[in-house]
Amino acid sequence: MSAAPTAPEGSGTHEYTHLAPKFAELAELPQGDPRREAVRDALVTGHLPLAEHIATRFSHRGVAREDLVQVGTVGLINAVDRFDPARGIDFLSYAVPTIMGEVRRYFRDTAWSVRVPRRLKELHLTISAAGNELSQRLGRAPTPSEIAAHLDIPKEDVYEGLEAGQVYQSVSLDEALSAGEPGSDPLADTLGEDDAGLLGIEDHESLRPLIERLPERERTILLLRFFKNMTQTQIAERIGVSQMHVSRLLTKTLETLRTGLVEEPGKG
Amino acid sequence: MTDSDRGVYDGGVPDNRAATAAPRAGFTPAVDDRIRLRFAADLLNLPVVRSVAGTVAALQDHDIDAISDFKLAVDEVCSTLITRAVPGSELECSFVRDGDLVCFEAAATTAAEVVVDTSSFGWRVLTTLTDRVDSWAGPGPDGQPTLHIYIARGRTGGTA
Numbered sequence: 001m002s003a004a005p006t007a008p009e010g011s012g013t014h015e016y017t018h019l020a021p022k023f024a025e026l027a028e029l030p031q032g033d034p035r036r037e038a039v040r041d042a043l044v045t046g047h048l049p050l051a052e053h054i055a056t057r058f059s060h061r062g063v064a065r066e067d068l069v070q071v072g073t074v075g076l077i078n079a080v081d082r083f084d085p086a087r088g089i090d091f092l093s094y095a096v097p098t099i100m101g102e103v104r105r106y107f108r109d110t111a112w113s114v115r116v117p118r119r120l121k122e123l124h125l126t127i128s129a130a131g132n133e134l135s136q137r138l139g140r141a142p143t144p145s146e147i148a149a150h151l152d153i154p155k156e157d158v159y160e161g162l163e164a165g166q167v168y169q170s171v172s173l174d175e176a177l178s179a180g181e182p183g184s185d186p187l188a189d190t191l192g193e194d195d196a197g198l199l200g201i202e203d204h205e206s207l208r209p210l211i212e213r214l215p216e217r218e219r220t221i222l223l224l225r226f227f228k229n230m231t232q233t234q235i236a237e238r239i240g241v242s243q244m245h246v247s248r249l250l251t252k253t254l255e256t257l258r259t260g261l262v263e264e265p266g267k268g
Numbered sequence: 269m270t271d272s273d274r275g276v277y278d279g280g281v282p283d284n285r286a287a288t289a290a291p292r293a294g295f296t297p298a299v300d301d302r303i304r305l306r307f308a309a310d311l312l313n314l315p316v317v318r319s320v321a322g323t324v325a326a327l328q329d330h331d332i333d334a335i336s337d338f339k340l341a342v343d344e345v346c347s348t349l350i351t352r353a354v355p356g357s358e359l360e361c362s363f364v365r366d367g368d369l370v371c372f373e374a375a376a377t378t379a380a381e382v383v384v385d386t387s388s389f390g391w392r393v394l395t396t397l398t399d400r401v402d403s404w405a406g407p408g409p410d411g412q413p414t415l416h417i418y419i420a421r422g423r424t425g426g427t428a
Binding site: 131140141142143144145147158159162163201202203204207225226229231232233243244246247250251254255257258261262 | 318319322323326327329330331332333334335336337339340343344347351385387388389390392393396423424425
């Protein structure tokens with residue numbers, strides 16, 4: 001076991017000890033009491049370092065740390081909601097396995113849901129890297145034949161490699177390519193600016209909360225593509241990931257928004 | 269760009285409406301330069317169309333931005349049609365090259381005559397990702413209300 005969030009059970013004190021009374025408080029408040037939310041929020045926020053710590057432990061496995069922190073936070077929220085202080089165990093001994101379980105499930109369900117042959121993964125990585133390099137040199141996105149010429153491989157291989165990236169979540173490959181510092185671009189402010197752009201859109205009222213709920217990087221990419229009209233290659237450069245990663249994130253984001261737009265009115 | 273040379277889709281009345289009059293996205297000419305897909309109007313089939321779209325655009329040697337944009341747009345078109353299609357119906361799609369443009373057209377049977385809202389976010393997505401977008405509704409060959417969407421995309425920057 002590494003130096004970890006797993007605190008000594010029962011008697012020990014740790015950095016979260018001061019939060020313990022809040023669980024009792026939450027348990028005493030009746031369901032539907034408006035005060036519950038504030039207590040629950042405080043518990044989740046207070047324990048966030050725990051989710052971050054666990055995410056960090058998994059972060060060298062090829063999934064962006066920020067994605068893992070989100071997944072870990074979901075696990076944390078579940079743990080806070082399901083924890084029963086009356087059972088006399090420390091919250092951490094309950095929460096740590098819950099959060100780790102959530103992160104493991106994420107790896108299992110999304111990261112490698114489809115087995116892609118190693119050759120294709122490598123081909124995809126090579127093509128993605130060549131795409132980045134050629135974009136720099138040409139000042140625009142290269143074509144498959146330019147990539148093929150650059151790598152001295154058949155065009156068919158390029159087609160195959162381009163498609164391989166869509167079949168599985170090759171986050172690992174792209175994270176490996178990007179220079180790190182995920183989500184460091186302070187572009188979050190673009191949202192405010194784009195209010196005008198959104199207003200031209202009929203369904204902006206149902207759209208706005210969906211956009212606000214997106215992870216920061218996904219939101220930035222969406223706004224740059226659809227409201228600033230930047231190309232995927234320009235966005236890739238700005239964010240510090242590959243063009244293929246931008247493409248994949250956009251596919252996912254548009255799907256999320258479509259699902260949200262279809263479902264929201266029905267619920268209301 | 270030479271895209272208006274053929275004038276095929278001018279005024280939103282595509283010439284393949286004749287071909288459309290038989291099976292909708294046209295299986296009458298046994299062989300032509302179109303690539304056709306016909307599948308159940310189910311979102312589960314999106315990866316198939318997306319993948320074909322990517323390959324069709326790559327074969328035309330569009331730049332990788334244009335290829336991904338085209339794939340995203342095809343995804344959007346098909347999602348739009350699938351969510352409006354009569355349950356259990358099918359989507360008919362075809363890809364065709366038109367000069368420097370790679371074009372995609374799809375049609376779905378709808379319960380009542382519906383049109384695509386051109387002030388929606390989905391429409392903004394399509395107009396951003398492609399060079400031409402069109403949509404029209406009307407009775408299909410079997411008299412059922414049918415919704416069509418057409419998109420065309422050239423290389424990024426509009427140069428050949």
